[in-house]
Amino acid sequence: MDLRCVLLPGNPSCQGCPHAIGLKALSVLENPIVVVPAGCTTIIAGFNPKQSIDLPVVHVPFASAPAVACGLSKAYDNVVVWMGDGATDIGFSTLSGSAIRNDNILVVVSDNEAYMNTGIQMSGTTFWKAKTTTTPAGKREEKKDLALIMLMHRIPYVATASVGYMRDFVRKVKKASKIKGFKFIHLHSPCPPGWRFDSSKTVEVARMAVKSGAWILWEYDGSFRITGMSRMFRDKSKRIPLTEYLRVQGRFKGLTEEDVRTIEERIDEVWKLLDVLENTINKA
Amino acid sequence: MKTILTGNHAVAYAVKLSRVKVVSAYPITPQTTIVEKIAEMIAKGEMDAEFVNVESEHSALSVVYGSALAGLRSFTATSSHGLLYMYEMCWWVSNSRLPLVMAVVTRTIGPPWNIHTDHTDLMTLRDSGWIIAMAENAQEALDLTIQSFKISESLNLPFAVGLDAFVVSHTAEVVDVPDQETVDEFLPERKQAYRVDPNDVFAVGNIADNLETMRMRREMALDMEKAKGVIDEVGREFGEIFGRRYGLVEEYMVDDAEYIVVMTGAWSGDAKEAVDILRKRGIQIGLLKLRYIRPFPREVIERFDDRKILVVDRSFSMGHRGTLGIEVGNVVDCKNVVAGLCGVDVGFEDFKEMFERFVRGELGEVEWWI
Numbered sequence A: 001m002d003l004r005c006v007l008l009p010g011n012p013s014c015q016g017c018p019h020a021i022g023l024k025a026l027s028v029l030e031n032p033i034v035v036v037p038a039g040c041t042t043i044i045a046g047f048n049p050k051q052s053i054d055l056p057v058v059h060v061p062f063a064s065a066p067a068v069a070c071g072l073s074k075a076y077d078n079v080v081v082w083m084g085d086g087a088t089d090i091g092f093s094t095l096s097g098s099a100i101r102n103d104n105i106l107v108v109v110s111d112n113e114a115y116m117n118t119g120i121q122m123s124g125t126t127f128w129k130a131k132t133t134t135t136p137a138g139k140r141e142e143k144k145d146l147a148l149i150m151l152m153h154r155i156p157y158v159a160t161a162s163v164g165y166m167r168d169f170v171r172k173v174k175k176a177s178k179i180k181g182f183k184f185i186h187l188h189s190p191c192p193p194g195w196r197f198d199s200s201k202t203v204e205v206a207r208m209a210v211k212s213g214a215w216i217l218w219e220y221d222g223s224f225r226i227t228g229m230s231r232m233f234r235d236k237s238k239r240i241p242l243t244e245y246l247r248v249q250g251r252f253k254g255l256t257e258e259d260v261r262t263i264e265e266r267i268d269e270v271w272k273l274l275d276v277l278e279n280t281i282n283k284a
Numbered sequence B: 001m002k003t004i005l006t007g008n009h010a011v012a013y014a015v016k017l018s019r020v021k022v023v024s025a026y027p028i029t030p031q032t033t034i035v036e037k038i039a040e041m042i043a044k045g046e047m048d049a050e051f052v053n054v055e056s057e058h059s060a061l062s063v064v065y066g067s068a069l070a071g072l073r074s075f076t077a078t079s080s081h082g083l084l085y086m087y088e089m090c091w092w093v094s095n096s097r098l099p100l101v102m103a104v105v106t107r108t109i110g111p112p113w114n115i116h117t118d119h120t121d122l123m124t125l126r127d128s129g130w131i132i133a134m135a136e137n138a139q140e141a142l143d144l145t146i147q148s149f150k151i152s153e154s155l156n157l158p159f160a161v162g163l164d165a166f167v168v169s170h171t172a173e174v175v176d177v178p179d180q181e182t183v184d185e186f187l188p189e190r191k192q193a194y195r196v197d198p199n200d201v202f203a204v205g206n207i208a209d210n211l212e213t214m215r216m217r218r219e220m221a222l223d224m225e226k227a228k229g230v231i232d233e234v235g236r237e238f239g240e241i242f243g244r245r246y247g248l249v250e251e252y253m254v255d256d257a258e259y260i261v262v263m264t265g266a267w268s269g270d271a272k273e274a275v276d277i278l279r280k281r282g283i284q285i286g287l288l289k290l291r292y293i294r295p296f297p298r299e300v301i302e303r304f305d306d307r308k309i310l311v312v313d314r315s316f317s318m319g320h321r322g323t324l325g326i327e328v329g330n331v332v333d334c335k336n337v338v339a340g341l342c343g344v345d346v347g348f349e350d351f352k353e354m355f356e357r358f359v360r361g362e363l364g365e366v367e368w369w370i
């Protein structure tokens, strides 16, 4: 994999930043324009008059990105929205509206499972029981499954991906860029300060999420299929214990055995649902 | 009890002491540490309230609109883009005549993105029917928040407590935090003009006759006028109990002043230092700090129509002059300096120079301090 790095050295991301890893995948796009709402990437993108993303970048209000991208797409191909999970809370109607119109854009949600830019507050995608500053006793609410919600918008392309498996992610970005209409990729992005693990371990933690079955790589392009490493982990006996993934992260400190069992049951339910989708939405 | 608190934590403690029952907010720098502190106090069982995490500011204010409508004392907090995002609800709350309190940590509006202070965001509330106060420091942030519930609930008007980003919100100072019993003595149980009740069949906000609606607006305008007296009365009572007197304005050496500077917010502290220096040189200068932007202390300003007045603004109305420059200029003749926009630092040295030029008659009608 030979990627020109569109993220320039000296950018102000934290060490081990998952966005900084993920952004590299945009390098495979031809003449993209990147739309970025408020979030850590706003900072990573650098201080005027310089910028650290070596592409045209349009910074926009928190809830507006897909709609701005829709406007830009009337003049250009390859308009990409790079947004955080938080932006899909406040901007959910904007995202949904854009998908319903089948705007010709690619939306990548780099999901670090909280509002990191404002200092680790819970978001809709924050993992069950995770501690954030607004859920000091651990998140009680459900975790929303963005990619599945987007799939139900009946758009031409939806995928999940992980910064731990860049080859898989890059393949998906490339594939999406060749499809006309609304494309959505939900990228799993473990964040060292937000999840409290060592900054050298981003890729390792991302892979543990996949290997424990907690994050599942899949793709829909007319057919639905589990992809990449996740295929192997359909078989539960092949997975690493969930506690290994949870234990490396400070945000899960103090989890009881029952908590872990609850989380595991939730994960099993997701696998069951994906299994049905794979067997049902299948052209072959 | 004297302790060291940032402005944001001072607000959080005031909310706790005011026995707020529902808090809902959405993270935005530099407001976030207010609600983080509240979430922590609730999680530890130190505060008996519900904290509702929402997906946007529009929903944050909507949630507390609902809880206030049901009769519960409610609070939210935001900044800049968050305030703009909840703007529709701001008007819905005030036109519904619902008492509730919001802290606004004043922050520049983008683009370019900027998290530092200016007052443009808060000033967008001017026409909406919110009472708008501005704290100079952490102590005032705490004191005004406690008073805000009483004032808001006596008038059935929502109340915004402004505090400058970082300069107040994140700067730790010695703050006198009153005890619960004394606050309880000062702040009675919540009252409000009406609330939704399952046993009472009536509609809230349904379509009404035009003339009737205009009458409601006039009533609101009259109550805003009445608010001036209530604010001074509550501020006086607060002073009797807690030893710090409040009111629409703070007058600093204005009685014998030939020159008066009018401003609001954190930087008034630096400006007072500059006033002190000029006074030592025998220049008759004073400072009128606007603690309240709405209702506007028109009658106070009228008293000074025989003095030379300078308004120093941290917000600007494009196509006109500084926002307070317009407001004060409607009452008395004044010069207007626009400074410190977008978080640009303005220290007491700047004020010293600015006031010297003002006294020498060197300032134009509107000057950008840049």
Ligand SMILES: Cc1ncc(C[n+]2csc(CCOP(=O)(O)OP(=O)(O)O)c2C)c(N)n1
Pocket (backbone or CB within 6 Å): A038, A039, A040, A041, A061, A062, A063, A083, A084, A085, A086, A087, A088, A112, A114, A115, A116, A117, A118, A123, B026, B027, B028, B029, B057, B081, B082, B085
């Ligand atoms: C209307 C509005 N509300 C709040 C904010 C403050 N804000 C800026 S970034 C952010 C969180 C971003 O979270 P996410 O989208 O998950 O991106 P991350 O920082 O985690 O990469 C928030 C709440 C804002 N800019 N605008």
Ligand code: SF4
Pocket (backbone or CB within 6 Å): A013, A014, A015, A016, A017, A018, A019, A020, A040, A044, A112, A116, A117, A191, A192, A193, A194
């Ligand atoms: S907080 Fe996390 S997502 Fe944000 S810049 Fe740091 S590592 Fe990246």
Ligand SMILES: [Mg+2]
Pocket (backbone or CB within 6 Å): A084, A085, A086, A110, A111, A112, A113, A114, A115, A116, A123
């Ligand atoms: Mg995030």
